[in-house]
Amino acid sequence: MRAMVLSEVGRPLAAADLPVPTPGPGQVRLRVTACGVCRTDLHLIDGEVAVGQVPRVLGHQIVGIVEGSGERVGVPWLASTCGVCTYCTSGRENLCAAARFTGRDIDGGFAEWAIADQRFCFPIPAGYPDEQAAPLLCAGLIGDRALRMCGDAHRIGLFGFGAAAHILTQVAIWEGREVYGFTRPGDEPAQVFARSLGASWVGPSHTPPPEPLDAAIVFAPVGELVPLALRAVAPGGTVVCGGIHMSDIPSFPYADLWMERSIRSVANLTREDGLRLLALAPQIPIRTQVTTYALADVNDALDDLRAGRFTGAAVIIP
Ligand SMILES: [Zn+2]
Ligand SMILES: [Zn+2]
Secondary structure (H helix, E strand, O other): OEEEEEOOOOOOOEEEEOOOOOOOOOEEEEEEEEEEOOHHHHHHHHOOOOOOOOOEEOOOOEEEEEOOOOOEEEEOOEEEOOOOOOOHHHOOHHHOOOOEEEOOOEOOOOEOEEEEEHHHOEEOOOOOOHHHHHHHHOHHHHHHHHHHOOOOOOEEEEEOOOHHHHHHHHHHHHOOOEEEEEEOOOOHHHHHHHHHOOOOEEEEOOOOOOOOEEEEEEOOOOOOHHHHHHHHEEEEEEEEEOOOOOOOOOOOOHHHOOOOOEEEEOOOOOHHHHHHHHHHOOOOOOOOOEEEEEHHHHHHHHHHHHHOOOOOEEEEEO
16 A cells, blocks of 8 residues: 655655555554644654654544445544553543554554554544544644633633644634634734634734733644743633643743643543544534645645645645
8 A cells, every 4th residue: 555654753754555454453444535634743753752663654633434334433643542540540541651642653544544443433423524524633632622621711812823723713612712813923824714713813922912811722832832821811821732742931930820820731632532522523513624635745735734834734635
């Protein structure tokens, strides 16, 4: 089968002709119909997040058809967990130390075929074309988990207006919240995009919002944004860091954290998170904006993501 593999950290993905993978016990084989591109893929390529072993097929927002049953499923970042540790048995399988991740510890979806543990696959809601569903599987699920960490905050700031923020804006507005979108300075297309999705206010990330926020989520992998977000939230407010990797956070005065402000991260997802968002998506309904690329062009998609050349999400169609 055709696949695009990471064969050396720091190098672009390379075309490879691999054997069609054979499913083990409890696994299914999928014909990949779409696979979303995520910033985590850039972190894996750049060596900021360690990949278990090379060569590795990246891609962890897989939509595919199960061989045999014909069922259409989604495969997320969380590939498997131990099932018995204190995290797994207390509703926090996202923190399992033995968790394995799609497109990092096992081969992912930048290929014509993939295998997955069927207990970690989600049914894809009817009415979502494959490419529209793919970005829900990481940008949507982990973004939504970050939104849950904001509690009942009314005014939510989103720092970095990419794939996750464009989905989250729709969820937050549907829940009756107000969204404040922060983009890279001068990123006019992202600002127009955020406004078109219903953001109450949009501005560059270094500009304070017109009124204090109740919570903020930092999706951009830029540590400098954390103190900015902290200064934008009111007493009692939370800043949630939604990415797997971020540059170092600069020091800041304790006064910015004082008054019960908090900073936390969000890691991975639980299957419960997945079922929740995929059930909610058609009710809102969430509409994803996607730019599609052929499998052979995955490096173009990654370059465009790095440079911020599209709004919404990038999806590979094998
Ligand atoms: Zn991801
Ligand atoms: Zn566990």
